[in-house]
Amino acid sequence: MSNLSKDTSISAPTEKSKVVTRSAPLGETGSGRVLVAIATYNEIENLPQIVDEIYSHCPHVDILVIDDNSPDGTGDWCDERLVEDRRFHCIHRPGKQGLGSATFAGMRFALENGYEYVATMDADFSHSPRFLPDLLACVREGVDPADVAIGSRYVAGGGVQGWPLKRRIMSRLINLYARVMLGLQVRDCSGxxxxxxxxxxxxLDFSDMQSQGYSYLEEILWRLKRQDVRFAETPILFVDRIAGQTKINLREAFSAVWIIFQLGLKNWTGLGRK
Incomplete structure (x- = not known):
């Protein structure tokens, strides 16, 4: 069950990255091919299991890992996996360059290899693969499917597990802030x-994107809204990570607030509209 609302030149990557793939991407034959893109840094405790669970729930998708030279061996595991798995691919980047730039690299891979859909999710099981079929259904099924589907914590049936009250309040406030500043109608702007x-x-012209870190989540919705794409939200239960460490910090958080403020000025004044 989804909530649908109406609210799109890819530049070459600037970083030197190594794309490792055993063969041409497979996915589903014909139209409707799906790529699941996962950005990683030190996720060896989670990645092997989540890859298997993604295939369990969606056996016909391809998976791409964008790894920022994880010192814990995440990238080495990816190289081993792709030897035996033709649906698995990896981009090795030389170091941490931000979640936004990693996601853009995954989107470029999807475009360059003929996928019709690209899904993004975390490697730490905060995004359970069991919700992936519902997410894909939002863009693939129905009379008028969406262009962008969001696994939402903040629609009926969605929720958060394992967060303290302070973090729950902060998340609600940043979503309210983004909706007001950027004129977004979706309930979960930061998922x-x-x-x-x-x-x-x-x-989209990714060279225009101001965000390389977490604020890309709000910025890309705002830029797509200006292109009049259709959004849908489907409920998920977000579970705080059990293994590994969170990557967001105060510097990232303040940077996100500042970038959303700058974009909000453009939104309310009409500046920068092409």
Whole structure:
């Protein structure tokens, strides 16, 4: 069950990255091919299991890992996996360059290899693969499917597990702030569990993106809204990570607030509209 609302030149990557793939991406034959993109840094405790669970729930998808030179061996595990798994692919980047830039690299891979949809999710099980079929259904099924589907904590049926009250309040406030500043109608602006139709991503110029870190989540929705794409939200239960460490810090948080403020000025004044 989803909530639908109407609210899209890819530049070459600037970082030197190594793309490792055993063969041409497979996915589903014909149209409707799906790529699941996962950005990683030190996720060896979670990645092997979540890859298997993704295939369990969605056996026909391809998986791409964008690894920022994890010192814990995440990248080495990826190289071992792709030897035996033709649906698995990896981009090795030389170091930490931000969640936003990693996600953009995954989107470019999807565009360059002919996928119709690209889904993004975390590697730490905060985004359970069991919700992936519902997310894909939002963009693939129905009379008028969405262009962007969001796994939402803040629609009926959604929720958060394992967060202290302070973090719950902060998340609600940043979502309210983003909706007001950027004129977004979706309830969950800061969640990374999403699926995009690649045809709308092809209309975006990623060189214009101000965000390389977490604020890309709000910025890309705002830029897509200006292209009049259709959004849908489907409920998920977000579970705080059990293994590994969270990557967000105060510097990232303040940077996100500042970038959303700058974009909000453009939104309310009409500046920068093409």
């Amino acid at each position: 990374a569990f999403r699926c995009y139709r690649t045809s709308v991503l092809r209309e």
